[in-house]
Amino acid sequence: MKLRLTPRETKFFAMFEQMCSTLQQGAETLHELLRDHGNVAVTVQRIKDIEHQGDELTHAVIRRLNQTFITPFDREDIHKLASSIDDVLDFVNSAAERMLIYKIEAPPKAAAELSEIIVRQSKELSTAVALLESKKENVINHCVEIKRLEGEADYIARKAIGSLFEHERDPIALIKLKEIYETLETATDKAEDAANVLESVVLKSA
Amino acid sequence: MKLRLTPRETKFFAMFEQMCSTLQQGAETLHELLRDHGNVAVTVQRIKDIEHQGDELTHAVIRRLNQTFITPFDREDIHKLASSIDDVLDFVNSAAERMLIYKIEAPPKAAAELSEIIVRQSKELSTAVALLESKKENVINHCVEIKRLEGEADYIARKAIGSLFEHERDPIALIKLKEIYETLETATDKAEDAANVLESVVLKSA
């Protein structure tokens, strides 16, 4: 019995690692878009494709969860972790889409800075998830860093929006950029949600 | 004992059917409003009344849930299903209210299209919920259709908002319509949430 259950359990960890690596890919592509601009339509499509892969991975986790009796940690936490990683990628995709719909050619530097923070959070998430199975005690540090990065993003977004309201006289341009900043900032919030789930998984098993 | 428990369990299914039928009524009234306009104030009031009925049904489900020991499926899923059906109707009402507050006389065609999608999702939800008790295996198809419809709504909303930013020069008019589209699109997201709960209920019992 144990032999049959162990590989099943392991599978969840591998699935989460794959989800984080897909997220990281999406975040890096968004960072590229916001830093170098280039062919917006092509890059946005690439991000959309990555987001679809992310969706499929999320559904696979949930399907497996519904079919598995013994899970490596709380069912509810598995569900929450999958949903929050999926949410980060959704907002990455959402920010990219807005670049296209709003025809923003050269976004301000703050947008690239925010997307860089999402990249850093994704890397921390990947590391944390990789440690979850066998080195639980080292997970917390990465969660703390993800939350610190969220605070940084919050600060950058708030400053950028404040400056928009100070300098941008065209209300339609203001609406567009404000929403880009807010979408990027929400992505970092969702990464913090994922970190909170990871933290609680580790604390429960302590 | 069993005799006493069975009718209780059945009750939840009947309650969900009633919730879906109330939602459908609300969605159809909103569609009427966005398609034919007519007396906005009167129709918005009708939707508000329907939303109040929906609220009462939701509270009744939650009250019963708290008093019932054995439930026909996961307590948490019953709670989530009730909340997400309630959320769809909340956003239907929210869209209607904005028509009145923002004094929008003749909304663009995309708004009517989005509300038609909500009607179709509500019908699918009704069917899915009606099958839940005795024909579980047929529920999934309707969930898939609800999610496909959400993708369609997403596409319509995104195109309509893109076109707003392209053609609408009055920023205040733009803010109003953008919010109407977003509210309608969020209603379809909530219907997708309900479909996800239904799917997971069926998969767990498979």
Added chain:
Amino acid sequence: MKLRLTPRETKFFAMFEQMCSTLQQGAETLHELLRDHGNVAVTVQRIKDIEHQGDELTHAVIRRLNQTFITPFDREDIHKLASSIDDVLDFVNSAAERMLIYKIEAPPKAAAELSEIIVRQSKELSTAVALLESKKENVINHCVEIKRLEGEADYIARKAIGSLFEHERDPIALIKLKEIYETLETATDKAEDAANVLESVVLKSA
């Protein structure tokens, strides 16, 4: 054994009372800011400090929850209650911050009215939580009042936003105030969420 468990259980009630009292302090400071204006930067910083205290209390509850085997009521409800009280204070802080970032000197009366409702909800929450341990049967009345207050806030916010769209010709000023109203109204929604959790805790134990 019982002797060791009882004090632990009691601790959760005391922690929730402390959370509510911190929330009340934050809400009162916001009300002061929106009613009397005064030194915006200083008052906003005070609210931010209170919000940090609230964050620490929330983390303390969750940490304790993860280390406690027997809890005075459903683990999930403890988690939800802590999160929703924390959310109210987050939105209080968010509204305060926007006053600073958007350089709003004298906000309209409706903003002060909304913040007064948050103060009243916070007081009701404090009372409800204080009754939770030994006078459960009296909790419901306070929950009903919190929900009634949310309806009142909803009405005030809707009217204020309607009047903005009618009278404010400067779209950037409109965006700023609309967001202040919406943030305040969301704070009252979160207080309603907390009331719903309390209600469900009481009903379950009836």
